[in-house]
Amino acid sequence: MTASLADTLFEALWKKVIDDWDNDTAHGAFLQHCQDHGQLAEAAARYRGMSGDRERGPSAEKRLQAVAMLAMTNLETHRTARTSRTPTAAIALMLFFALSAGFLLYLFHE
Numbered sequence: 001m002t003a004s005l006a007d008t009l010f011e012a013l014w015k016k017v018i019d020d021w022d023n024d025t026a027h028g029a030f031l032q033h034c035q036d037h038g039q040l041a042e043a044a045a046r047y048r049g050m051s052g053d054r055e056r057g058p059s060a061e062k063r064l065q066a067v068a069m070l071a072m073t074n075l076e077t078h079r080t081a082r083t084s085r086t087p088t089a090a091i092a093l094m095l096f097f098a099l100s101a102g103f104l105l106y107l108f109h110e
Contacts, residue, residue, distance in 0.1 A: 006037045014046055021056055027063055031070060040071045 013030040020026050034043040044067045050060035 006033075006039070009033060010037070010039055010042065021059065027066075031063075031066060034067070035070050035074065040067055040074070043067050044071075 010030075010033060013026070013033050016026045017023075017030050031043060034040050044064060047060045047064040047067060051057050051064065053060065
């Protein structure tokens with residue numbers, strides 16, 4: 001999905017949230033889109049802007065906490081994926097020792 005299409009969908013979903021504030025499905029669709037397209041910061045800014053509203057403020061604060069949880073989940077997912085790979089330095093070190101051992105065997109074999 002291109003950036004402009006994602007932005008257009010973002011705006012359309014946000015408008016649906018504003019027009020039907022008490023609809024959890026609208027909020028869910030908006031947050032899902034934001035998570036899928038890396039727009040959680042924009043979502044947080046929108047909900048933060050609504051937090052001062054007397055009627056919608058408490059709900060906006062709740063949604064802001066949901067955005068924070070999604071962001072933390074994304075960070076944890078990326079951190080786990082990155083640390084699960086074998087470090088390059090460890091591979092290089094093992095290769096160095098293997099080559100050194102092979103060289104020493106070659107020298108002392110003769």
